Amino acid sequence: MTYNWNFHDVFVNWWALAIGVAGTLKLFVVCLVLGMSLGLVIALGRRSQNRPVRWLSTLFVEFFRNTPVLVQILWFYYALPILAPIEISPFMAAILGISLNSAAYSAEIYRGGIQSIEPGQWEAAKAIGMSGLQALRRIILPQAIRRIIPALTNRGVEIFKMSTLASVVAYVELLQQGKLVASLNFNPLEVYTVVAAIFLIILYPIVRLTYAVERHLARSD
Template sequence: MVWDFSSVLANSDALIAGAIGTVRLFAICLVSGMTFGLVVGLGRYARTRWFNWPATLFVEFFRNTPVLVQILWFYFALPIVAPFEISPLSAAALGISLNAAAFSADIYRGGIQSIERGQWEAARAIGMGWGQAMRRIILPQALKRMTPALTSRAIEIFKSTTLASTVAYVELLQQGKLIASINFNPIEAYTTVAVIFFVILWPLVQLTYALERRMKRAE
């Protein structure tokens, strides 16, 4: 068995197109998932039932179903009732973002809960409203504590983007499949894709380790 990466290198433009697709999907899911996750997280934190119950239902449902099932539901099932076309990108982005929102919601809730009551009381005492106290006092402190957990969530989102290949969205794994089927070189094609993911994500994983260690020391 002689490994020959030249047929993969000859298709580097296809891989670059895939990488752009991966990064685009990741960016969409990261921003929308973490933003919506904050809204849901505040809902989970709220004591009012009208906020708490829908948020809890959402989190439980999306945490306890596989992302791939969600993506395929949005791609194959939703268009039946929705009056519009669903592109592979939208289906994948919806599935991954909602899943990311459910997981990050619990990170936000945990972070906010971890802030001592005294911080709230002091903020209210100097005349801040709930929104002001949350925005200026609580969230900035909570976000700092949540950074390691949110970073590892971001890494999970990046890995989830490969699931978009099941609905033929052009991303790295999809392009790897394409190269493997045209050149009959699955060994080199899939190894290359794996190495690309490893090279991108390994530094990020090391970063989360470092952040976690620093948090532990600070405690």
């Protein structure tokens, strides 16, 4: 029952894990930027006057929210290349799956934020001669985004956690590198403990910050 923990072999291979962290960060940044910006476009699509645009955006959101992200990644990796004559790298498949999934989730966050702004704001903007787009950009979005910052940060944390799924298609990220180190030294217990700790060290401060921002916003509103 007494097991001797030995972290030495893990730290000897720190460079392998460092490469993994770099891969995770790269995937995270790309998916964060793509997911959040596409999410805004889709949220606006759901408010569009144009019926086909509205339906397509709704379908997109429903589809990507109601299927598991791992199924999406595997679909893009194994199925998409058959339909389209393109080479899909593990990186590409992970980006497509995670970004589109996050776009669907953040679209709902943006939509909630935009809806939460009182109609009087739109009317006032129109009364002083702004077009719909101008009102959105100058008046509505700045207020809406302030309210949804905690929800968006949560989404960001989820994206970071989701990046581990890229290991399933063998993209070189932290968990994938962890697997490699564990198979080299037969020390999965120590390796996965260290991997979990790295995620905790990176994400916990962000989570605490979200709590603080939430409290701050609740007080100022």
